[in-house]
Amino acid sequence: MQLSSTTSGKAGSNPMGEGAPIVYVVDDDISVREALEALIRESGWQPRVFGSAQEFLSHSRTATPSCLVLDVSLPDLNGLDLQQQLASTRNDMPIIFITGYGDVPMTVRAMKAGAIEFLTKPFGDEALLDTIRDAIQRSTTALGQEAELQLLQKRYASLSTREREVMALVVTGLMNKQVGGKLGISEITVKAHRGQVMRKMGATSLADLVNIAAKLGSSCGN
Structure with missing residues (x-):
């Protein structure tokens, strides 16, 4: 980094709007925290800086796109x-x-565990900023997928036991008559349940319902 800063480096500072992505920094070097805090703020993100892992862990989580810039060597938990x-x-x-x-x-341990980059000090500001942009985009995508899954799980929970049974069989490609045979109910009844499933799950087609079931994974059909 080639920065100087007069910022305080206090944890939890929030100069940006609440909707801006958050970049957490955990580093026991106050000069690094201050420099990164200024760089992050100037780039339009919310900086959250901490001097130890425990300080970071005690900070409450928000459902906002975020990433963590993390030093390897820390005074408590590395x-x-x-x-x-x-x-x-x-x-x-x-x-x-x-x-x-x-x-x-x-480096191998960090990357295998899911880190997206491993930068050795001193590193260029742009190298870090590019990586942060990528990380924020990944976080935005992950949060969107999590929100979608939670909505689908809520919709699935609204299905009756019979509707879940019908859905589990329909998404395997069985026709209404075949589903009825397996469940011991009439084809007309299957059709009615299937319509309810489509409505409650927000599916517009069989392909859409199959896709929804795949996203729900093992929860579908239990």
Whole structure:
């Protein structure tokens, strides 16, 4: 980085609007935090800077596109261990590692665990900004997919037990008569249930319903 800054570097500063993407920074070097805070703010994102992993973990989560710029060497929980801890809960927040030193095993471990970049200090501002832009786009996509899945799960929960049974069979390609034979109900009844399924799930065609079932995964048909 080739920056200087007079910003305070306090955690949780919010000079941007609430809707702007958030770039979290965890680094125990205050000069790095201040420089990155200024760079992030000037680029139109919300900076959130922390001096340790524990400070970051105590910060409340928001459903806003975000990424994490994370130093490997930290005073408590190191960056790689923090990455592992976040793996199951923050898959919508890509991680960009930064470090004053690095080796191949460290880089491989970080990338295998899902990091999108591993930058060694000193690095150029544009290299970091390009990576952050990519990370924010990935986060936006992930949040959109998560919101869509939650909506589909809510719709699926509104189906009756019989409607779920009909849906599970219909999406396999069975005709109404075949579905009725498997469930022991009339073809007319299957047709009625199928219509309800299409309406409740917001499906406009069989192909659309099949796609919805695929997104729901194992929850469909249980």
